[in-house]
Amino acid sequence: xxxxxxxxxxxxxxxxxxxxxxxxxxxxxxxxxxxxxxxxxxxxxxxxxxxxxxxxxxxxxxxxxxxxxxxxxxxxxxxxxxxxxxxxxxxxxxxxxxxxxxxxxxxxxxxxxxxxxx
Amino acid sequence: xxxxxxxxxxxxxxxxxxxxxxxxxxxxxxxxxxxxxxxxxxxxxxxxxxxxxxxxxxxxxxxxxxxxxxxxxxxxxxxxxxxxxxxxxxxxxxxxxxxxxxxxxxxxxxxxxxxxxxxxxxxxxxxxxxxxxxxxxxxxxxxxxxxxxxxxxxxxxxxxxxxxxxxxxxxxxxxxxxxxxxxxxxxxxxxxxxxxxxxxxxxxxxxxxxxxxxxxxxxxxxxxxxxxxxxxxxxxxxxxxxxxxxxxxxxx
Numbered sequence: 001x002x003x004x005x006x007x008x009x010x011x012x013x014x015x016x017x018x019x020x021x022x023x024x025x026x027x028x029x030x031x032x033x034x035x036x037x038x039x040x041x042x043x044x045x046x047x048x049x050x051x052x053x054x055x056x057x058x059x060x061x062x063x064x065x066x067x068x069x070x071x072x073x074x075x076x077x078x079x080x081x082x083x084x085x086x087x088x089x090x091x092x093x094x095x096x097x098x099x100x101x102x103x104x105x106x107x108x109x110x111x112x113x114x115x116x117x118x
Numbered sequence: 119x120x121x122x123x124x125x126x127x128x129x130x131x132x133x134x135x136x137x138x139x140x141x142x143x144x145x146x147x148x149x150x151x152x153x154x155x156x157x158x159x160x161x162x163x164x165x166x167x168x169x170x171x172x173x174x175x176x177x178x179x180x181x182x183x184x185x186x187x188x189x190x191x192x193x194x195x196x197x198x199x200x201x202x203x204x205x206x207x208x209x210x211x212x213x214x215x216x217x218x219x220x221x222x223x224x225x226x227x228x229x230x231x232x233x234x235x236x237x238x239x240x241x242x243x244x245x246x247x248x249x250x251x252x253x254x255x256x257x258x259x260x261x262x263x264x265x266x267x268x269x270x271x272x273x274x275x276x277x278x279x280x281x282x283x284x285x286x287x288x289x290x291x292x293x294x295x296x297x298x299x300x301x302x303x304x305x306x307x308x309x310x311x312x313x314x315x316x317x318x319x320x321x322x323x324x325x326x327x328x329x330x331x332x333x334x335x336x337x338x339x340x341x342x343x344x345x346x347x348x349x350x351x352x353x354x355x356x357x358x359x360x361x362x363x364x365x366x367x368x369x370x
Contacts, residue, residue: 009204009207009208010204012207013203013204013207016207017203020348020352023352024352024355027352027356028356029270029352029355029356030270030355031266031267031270031351031352031355032351032352033349033352033353033356034348034349034352035203035348036203036206036207036325036344036345036348037344037345037346037348037349039203039207039210040206040207040210040213040341040344040345041210041215041218041345043207043208043210043211044210044211044213044215044218045215047211048215061211064208064211065208065211067204067205067208068205068208068209068211068212070201070205070208071205071206071208071209071333071337071340072142072160072163072333072337073135073138073139073142073196074196074197074201074202074205075160075164075197075202075329075330075333076138076141076142076160076163076164076166076167076197077134077138077167077193077194077196077197077201078167078197078198078202078326078330079164079165079167079168079171079197079297079330080138080141080167080168080170080171080174080183080184080185080193080197081171081174081182081183081184081185081193081194081197081198082167082168082171082182082183082290082293082294082326083171083175083181083182083183083286083290084168084169084171084172084175084183084290084294085171085172085175085176085183086175086181086283086286086287086290087287087290087291087294088172090283090284090287090291091284091287093243093244093247093258093284094284094287094288094291095291096243096247097239097240097243097244097258097261097262097288098262098287098288098289098290098291098292098295099291099295100239100243101235101236101239101240101243101262101292102292102295102296102299102322103295103299104235104239105232105235105236105321105322106299106303106307107307108235108321109307109308109309109314109317109318109321110307110308112224112227112228112231112317112321113224113308113313113314113317115227
């Protein structure tokens with residue numbers, strides 16, 4: 001059933017995010033630390049476990065796959081609800097600090113990747 | 119009219135589905151017919167979303183772009199952090215655990231490098247601008263990490279509210295810029311494989327920018343970028359107001 005896939009996804013999401021919340025609390029930070037990352041790893045482990053048991057069927061995967069494909073629409077909706085006005089109209093210092101490091105960051109990436117291949 | 123308003127209000131999220139669907143369709147047509155596929159439809163749609171968000175902000179004076187318009191509230195729910203994170207986790211289904219593990223240390227290195235890189239860059243630019251007090255410098259540096267690290271750091275250090283607002287603006291600008299530049303620069307900087315995406319997620323860190331940018335570049339890379347970027351804001355909130363602030367005070 002499709003709901004099983006959605007439920008496993010929900011289980012991974014909630015468990016992972018909760019871990020992130022507690023890790024944040026533990027570190028004394030007012031933010032979620034790595035919740036999405038933990039959730040992804042939990043989902044991958046669940047998937048492997050189900051595969052081994054032979055319980056992974058097409059319907060099940062459809063339940064997760066729907067949300068996987070909804071990702072881009074969600075991102076479009078997210079872009080449409082960003083505070084673009086404040087970003088555009090907040091003075092030269094904001095533009096300077098917002099733009100220069102990002103552009104520099106892009107051109108640092110190839111060196112970072114090269115470093116990893118050594 | 120009142121019946122209609124109530125109806126839209128009750129069904130906000132469903133209205134959001136419809137609006138985004140129409141926007142995605144129009145962008146796809148624009149991409150194929152006008153740009154002849156030079157930029158993918160999803161990239162156009164994300165860009166169109168940002169432009170609409172700008173006009174939404176001007177019309178309402180609010181902070182949530184298009185979704186501040188009462189009848190488009192659902193767009194904000196649809197694009198909120200809950201759905202964003204839920205769908206990002208779902209993308210992991212197509213990712214390989216082994217690949218993630220293999221590139222794990224590269225992700226970690228770029229994560230730490232990324233936070234230091236943006237913080238130092240932000241502080242240096244603010245210093246050149248003439249700002250001298252440590253709390254403001256630190257808040258601006260934190261803002262160039264993400265728009266969450268900035269205000270969290272500013273609040274912790276007791277920075278003034280205009281500096282905190284500035285740090286949010288810097289972070290939002292970074293997210294938008296990463297969104298726009300990623301699909302344009304991906305080829306030139308070698309962002310075409312899972313390991314590179316993990317390094318990219320750690321280096322840039324801004325969750326919304328990385329996820330939107332990779333989505334417009336190659337959706338298959340999204341889970342790899344997201345798995346490292348998700349640690350960035352938390353680590354930034356941990357390091358900026360503590361260790362970095364101490365080091366900054368010592369340097370000044």
